Amino acid sequence: MSLSVSVQHGFPDFSLDVAFKAPPGVTAIFGQSGSGKTTLVNAFSGLLRPNSGRISVDGRELFDSTAGRWIPTHRRKIGYVFQEGRLFPHLSVRQNLLYGHWFAKRHGTADFDHVVEMLGIGPLLARRPAKLSGGEKQRVAFGRALLSAPRLLLMDEPLAALDESRKLEILPYLERLRDETEIPIVYVSHSVAEIARLATTIVVLKDGRVVRCGPAAEVLGDPAIAPTLGVRGAGAVLSARVVAHHADGLTELAIGTGQLFLPRIPSPVGARIRVRIAAQDVMLATSRPRDISALNLLEGTVREVRMGVGPGAIVTIGIGTQTVLSRVTRRSCEALELAPGKPCFAIMKSVAVAPDDIGT
Incomplete structure (x- = not known):
C-alpha cells in the first residue's frame, strides 16, 4: 500500500x-x-x-x-x-x-x-x-x-x-x-x-x-x-549476506565483491541483512595497509569529496554498487590527494558496529 x-x-x-x-x-x-x-x-x-x-x-x-x-x-x-x-x-x-x-x-x-x-x-x-x-x-x-x-x-x-x-x-x-x-x-x-x-x-x-x-x-x-543527520548520525547502509559463523565468534558477511567480519550475528547462513556503518568509524587508505588490527578492508573508488564548514569532510566511497561514507579532515583529504575516481580502501574495526545497527 x-x-x-x-x-x-x-x-x-x-x-x-x-x-x-x-x-x-x-x-x-x-x-x-x-x-x-x-x-x-x-x-x-x-x-x-x-x-x-x-x-x-x-x-x-x-x-x-x-x-x-x-x-x-x-x-x-x-x-x-x-x-x-x-x-x-x-x-x-x-x-x-x-x-x-x-x-x-x-x-x-x-x-x-x-x-x-x-x-x-x-x-x-x-x-x-x-x-x-x-x-x-x-x-x-x-x-x-x-x-x-x-x-x-x-x-x-x-x-x-x-x-x-x-x-x-x-x-x-x-x-x-x-x-x-x-x-x-x-x-x-x-x-x-x-x-x-x-x-x-x-x-x-x-x-x-x-x-x-x-x-x-x-x-x-x-x-x-x-x-541534518548530525556528526554521529552520518553513515551508510550496506546490504549484505551471511556467509559463515566462525569459531572465534565472528560472522562473515559478503558485501558485493568484498567481505565484512562482525561480532556474531544471530541470523542463519544465507540470510540477507542490512548493516549501518557510521562515517566516523571509517578510515581511508590509498594503498592496502599491512599489519593493522582492523579486519575489514573494503576496496573501492572515491565518488565524491564534500568539504564541511569546519576542518572536516565527508568522502563517499563506491564499493561495487554500494557506498560507504567516511568522515575525515581536510588535511587528510589533501595529504591523500582524495578526488573522484581515485582508488582507495575503507577500513573498519569489527567491534565498531553496534548491535542495533544490524537488522534483517
Whole structure:
C-alpha cells in the first residue's frame, strides 16, 4: 500500500509545506525537534486539518482540499502507537488486545493468534500492564493497534522512552511487523539507528520542508544530508549476506565483491541483512595497509569529496554498487590527494558496529 502526501499548513511561527510519495513498507519521517514531524503525523491521523493539500493511502483519500474531502479521525481506520504504551491499567494484556480485536470485528478482520505470535506476547496475556516492562508494554501496544485492523499504522517515536536494552528487544519485532504485514507504517523518529534498520523509505524534514526523500540506503548514503543527520548520525547502509559463523565468534558477511567480519550475528547462513556503518568509524587508505588490527578492508573508488564548514569532510566511497561514507579532515583529504575516481580502501574495526545497527 502506497502513500501520496501533499500538505500545506501555517501557524503564526511555523509553516509546513510537504510533498512526497512512498511505496509499501515503513516510511520513516526523520528530523530534529521543530522540523514538523508531529504536525505531519497529526495531519495523517486527522487531529489536524491542513489549510490545503491531499493525503492518500493506497488510493483512498483521507483529505483533499480541492474536492472538499475530509475523513474525520474515527473513520480513518488508523492505528496509533505513542511513545508510551497507554494501555488500560485495569485490563489484562488479553483484554487490552481484545479491545482492539472487538473494534476490528465491527470494522474489518484481524488474526488474534497470529498477532500474538508475531509479537511474542503469548506469555503475557494474563498479566496487567503494571507487571510489564517498558518493552513488553510497547509490544502489547503494537498488538492492540494491529488488531484494530488499521489501513495505516502511525508510530510516533515508539522507542524514545525505552533504554538501549529494551530498544534492542523491540526492534526484531518491528522488523517482523514490517515484513509480515501489508499495512503501511509511518514511523516518526530522530534516531538514525532506528530508521536505518527499519525504514523502506526515508523522508527527511527540516524547518517544515522535505530536504530528501527516497530509499533508505540512498538517503543515508547521501553526504549532502550529513549536516541534518548530525556528526554521529552520518553513515551508510550496506546490504549484505551471511556467509559463515566462525569459531572465534565472528560472522562473515559478503558485501558485493568484498567481505565484512562482525561480532556474531544471530541470523542463519544465507540470510540477507542490512548493516549501518557510521562515517566516523571509517578510515581511508590509498594503498592496502599491512599489519593493522582492523579486519575489514573494503576496496573501492572515491565518488565524491564534500568539504564541511569546519576542518572536516565527508568522502563517499563506491564499493561495487554500494557506498560507504567516511568522515575525515581536510588535511587528510589533501595529504591523500582524495578526488573522484581515485582508488582507495575503507577500513573498519569489527567491534565498531553496534548491535542495533544490524537488522534483517
